[in-house]
Amino acid sequence: MAILIFNRLSHSDVPYEQWLKDLDEDLYLFTDKKQETGFTGYTQVHAFENYDTNNAVEFMALELYEQVPYSTVIATAERDILRAAKLREFLGIEGQSWESALAFRDKVKMKTLLSRANIKVPAFAMLETAVDLYKFIKQHGYPVVVKPVDGMGSRNTAILKNREETIEYLSQGLASNLIVEEFIEGEMYHIDGLVLGGKFIHCWPSKYFNDCLAFHDGKYLGSYLLAPQNPLTERLRNEVISILQILPTPANTTFHAEIFHTPQDELITCEIACRTGGSRIIEEYRQAFDVDLTKLSVQAQCGLKTDVSERFLQREGPKTQFGFIGLPPKHGVFQGAPTWQELPHWVTEYNVLAKPGQSFTGAHTSVDYVLTLVVKGNTEQQVVQRIQDIAEFLENKMVWD
Structure with a gap:
């Protein structure tokens, strides 16, 4: 075979x-x-x-x-x-069946299943004509979010804040296969983990730096793992377990969920995917838990026995705190970035993805990067400060024409 x-x-x-x-x-x-x-x-x-x-x-x-x-x-x-x-x-x-794949890829189907099971999601509707958009705005007001039903990486996602932006957006012609949602005020978290043999094995939440649309403004995207004692850690984990029990979750899969935490202390599910999180989430997880999520999922799907530590099975927290960032390209020609030797000792992975002389026209998705890195620290606060420090250092040291 x-x-x-x-x-x-x-x-x-x-x-x-x-x-x-x-x-x-x-x-x-x-x-x-x-x-x-x-x-x-x-x-x-x-x-x-x-x-x-x-x-x-x-x-x-x-x-x-x-x-x-x-x-x-x-x-x-x-x-x-x-x-x-x-x-x-x-x-x-x-x-994984077609029905299961659709439930994780089609945002309308996903949100319908979750809302019927009393999981809070943004108000949403299929967007096929300008009439659909008009009705939705009249009912929910501005701002609204428009994106592909099966989108990824925040590609082709627009936030419409007023009538002028809506007219300009519609003037370009509506694409097919769109969803419109209410804009949720709140901080975004992602929760990543693993299901093996139909059983929930492990997951851990992280908080985003900036947001998934920050690339439009040339800002970096990143996240950091929550500490075990963070009051949101267990709430977010339990919310994701509930989501996985509602959706037709594959027997062996990784997952990447995104959930808002609002000023009113509500958790509102943005979406969930049945694959490992993008960017350097995979490496952050490797270093924090000594586990490769994708490796275990692939091996299980192929019938191999998976080697999972007892510590991981007990759903314990990270061995220390980690975070990552990715810096988007600017409009111009990339000429160079600092070497690994110039970085602090607490940078645990560093990838320069662009080549000197390579031209860019900015970022087009949330995961368009010229470089990525992972940092470690003893606390959430230390990781946050180190990410901010290294981001400022790199912005000043990278060379662009």
């Missing part, structure tokens, strides 16, 4: 061939052309341009099945969740 893997992540984060070496099965990788470097030791590697929207990916996957009837389909990124589920459904392969 064989395993088909859909991939759009870097090899350093997802060395599938190492994770699955005990299976001794053929591995077929369909990956984004931008991420093909490093993937060696596979039976076949197919790299695609325009991977996210390239429907030849699914067609060639079906052709491959005629030659090699693979038994498992793996997807670790948001864009591949529906793609993999559709193939499983058509081919009769076990794994």
Whole structure:
């Protein structure tokens, strides 16, 4: 038998061939052309341009099945969740179903299921015509948020604060597959964790720096883990457990939830995804808990026994506090950034993603970065201060034309 893997992540984060070496099965990788470097030791590697929207990916996957009837389909990124589920459904392969994938990818379906179960979500509606938007604004007032039903990375998300912005937005023509929501005043938290064998295993909440739309203003995005004694830690964990029990959650999956905490002390669910959080959440979790969430999920989906420590199973907190940030590109030509040796000892991971001479026109999603880093500290407050300090240092040291 064989395993088909859909991939759009870097090899350093997802060395599938190492994770699955005990299976001794053929591995077929369909990956984004931008991420093909490093993937060696596979039976076949197919790299695609325009991977996210390239429907030849699914067609060639079906052709491959005629030659090699693979038994498992793996997807670790948001864009591949529906793609993999559709193939499983058509081919009769076990794994996350189409119904489950839709519940996590379709924001209207997700919020409908949650609201019916008395989980607080923003007021929302499908947005197909200007009439829908007009009715929603009349009922809920400004501001409102408009975004794709199956969006990710805050791409093509707009906040409309008044009539003038609404007219300008509508003048460009409405895209298809949109949702409109009320704007929630509050601080945003993300909660990341793992389900294995149909059982909730672990999760931990973090608080965002800035917000997921801060890239529009050229601001960095980041987050830091909450301390065990933070009064929101247990509340957020319990809220996510309730959400996972309501939705058709896959038997083996990571998850990434985003929840608002309002000035009125309410928790309002923004959304949840059945995959590991983006940016450096995966590395932050590795360092804080000595666990690779994606690795365990992939191994479980492929039938391997997962090696999970007793400390992790007991849902204990991080061994110390961690946080991460990603700095977005500016409008201009990147010329350089500080070296690892110039950074403080409490920076535990540092990745410069841009190359000298590379041109940018700003950030287009919340995860468009020129560099990322992870920091550690003894307390939440120390991590927050260190992130602020290192962000200011890097802003002053990076060179742009």
